[in-house]
Amino acid sequence: MTALSLEGVSCTFVSRDDAAQRYTAVKDVTLSVGAGEFVSVVGPTGCGKSTLLNMAAGLLAPSTGQVKVFGETLSGINKRAGYMFQAESLMPWRTALSNVMAGLEFRGATDARAQAEEWLKRVGLGGFGDRYPHQLSGGMRKRVSLAQTLVLDPDIILMDEPFSALDVQTRQLMENEVLALWANDDGRRAAPSPAAAPLGGRRAATGGRQSQKKAVLFITHDLDEAIAMSDRVVCLSAGPASHPIGDFRIDLDRPRDVAEVRATPRFVELHQAIWQVLRDEVLKGYQQQLAA
Numbered sequence: 001m002t003a004l005s006l007e008g009v010s011c012t013f014v015s016r017d018d019a020a021q022r023y024t025a026v027k028d029v030t031l032s033v034g035a036g037e038f039v040s041v042v043g044p045t046g047c048g049k050s051t052l053l054n055m056a057a058g059l060l061a062p063s064t065g066q067v068k069v070f071g072e073t074l075s076g077i078n079k080r081a082g083y084m085f086q087a088e089s090l091m092p093w094r095t096a097l098s099n100v101m102a103g104l105e106f107r108g109a110t111d112a113r114a115q116a117e118e119w120l121k122r123v124g125l126g127g128f129g130d131r132y133p134h135q136l137s138g139g140m141r142k143r144v145s146l147a148q149t150l151v152l153d154p155d156i157i158l159m160d161e162p163f164s165a166l167d168v169q170t171r172q173l174m175e176n177e178v179l180a181l182w183a184n185d186d187g188r189r190a191a192p193s194p195a196a197a198p199l200g201g202r203r204a205a206t207g208g209r210q211s212q213k214k215a216v217l218f219i220t221h222d223l224d225e226a227i228a229m230s231d232r233v234v235c236l237s238a239g240p241a242s243h244p245i246g247d248f249r250i251d252l253d254r255p256r257d258v259a260e261v262r263a264t265p266r267f268v269e270l271h272q273a274i275w276q277v278l279r280d281e282v283l284k285g286y287q288q289q290l291a292a
Contacts, residue, residue: 001070003156003215004056004081005032009065010241011051025051027241028065031234033156035070036213038182040226042278043236044285049219050086053158056217057083069156082154086161089145090133096120096144097129103152119147123177139170143177150181157182157216164221175229175258182213183255223278227270228258235278238285246277 009029015021026048033039041049054060055067058078067074069081090099097116104112120129123143133141142162149157159178163171220226226233227250235246250270252261261267 001035002032002068003035003037003070004217005068006030006052006055006062007066007068009052009055009062009067011048011055011060012063024063024241025239026236027243029243030065031244033215033217035155035215037232038216038218038230039232039234040218040220040230041234041236042220042223042226042274043242044238044282045221045289046285047236047239047242047281049236050160053083053160053217053219056156057081057158078156080154081156081158082149082152084145084149084157084159084162086164088133088141090141090148092133094132095129096125096131096133096136096140099133099144100147100151103148107152115151116147119151120144122150122181123147137170138166139174142166142174146174146178146181155214157214159216159218161220163225171225172259175225179229179256179258182216184213223271223274224262225258227252227267227274228256228261233274235274235281238281238288245281246274248274 006029010024010027012022012024029052031039031041031052041052043049051060055062056078058067058074058076058081067078069078090096091102094102097113097120100116100119101112104115109115117126117129120126123146125140125143125147128136128140131140133144136144145162163174166174218226218229223233230250233246233248233250234244235248236242237245248270252264252266252270
């Protein structure tokens with residue numbers, strides 16, 4: 001089953017001051033994510049990756065084309081998706097536990113505290129629920145954000161470069177943590193933490209009903225990260241009017257350790273093949289930035 005599909009979508013931004021000034025970020029993009037599939041999108045800076053994600057979330061309406069969620073045309077906010085932003089999304093006046101509880105409280109869940117405590121344990125922060133964001137490291141804050149997203153048990157996970165601000169070691173730990181939660185792979189955890197449920201493994205409203213592995217649409221600039229984590233990697237051209245120029249099946253065995261898999265011959269082959277398609281577009285995007 002297709003969880004998320006963008007069908008011939010384009011997004012054109014019009015200047016508020018002059019309607020004649022328009023910028024088409026993406027044009028005629030068709031992209032799908034199957035249920036339980038992990039798909040990454042890579043491309044040059046400014047090529048519209050986040051624009052695609054925002055259309056998938058229902059935060060932006062496509063200028064042309066349509067977005068479908070499990071076969072139904074999306075209108076308004078995608079209520080079956082959880083969004084993990086690149087920027088800090090925690091409320092500084094709330095503790096880690098209160099931040100994870102927030103979405104459940106807004107939904108009126110009666111067991112919000114219990115579910116939030118459970119998810120903090122699953123991301124390895126069971127003893128840090130009373131800490132405020134400024135008392136946590138960058139990696140810890142990302143773990144809280146991850147729990148905040150997953151506790152709502154969305155069917156689709158949208159992730160916009162969630163680990164780009166982290167140091168290399170912490171980033172690899174978080175990447176492995178996401179893969180472990182997504183695949184329910186308890187034996188390959190990057191750091192000691194309680195056993196993981198499938199990514200978003202219980203319903204916020206119903207409590208306790210197990211769900212299938214989630215569909216993930218992951219935005220990143222890091223080609224190594226995309227290959228190490230994904231089932232498929234989709235490449236976008238440089239903007240304006242960015243569009244897909246490659247769709248690669250990642251046939252590396254799972255479970256994966258994101259550090260170890262980089263040393264395998266097949267990883268190197270995939271990296272070379274994808275970079276050959278992507279290289280000229282990255283250089284083109286870089287030249288555009290220099291000329292701006």
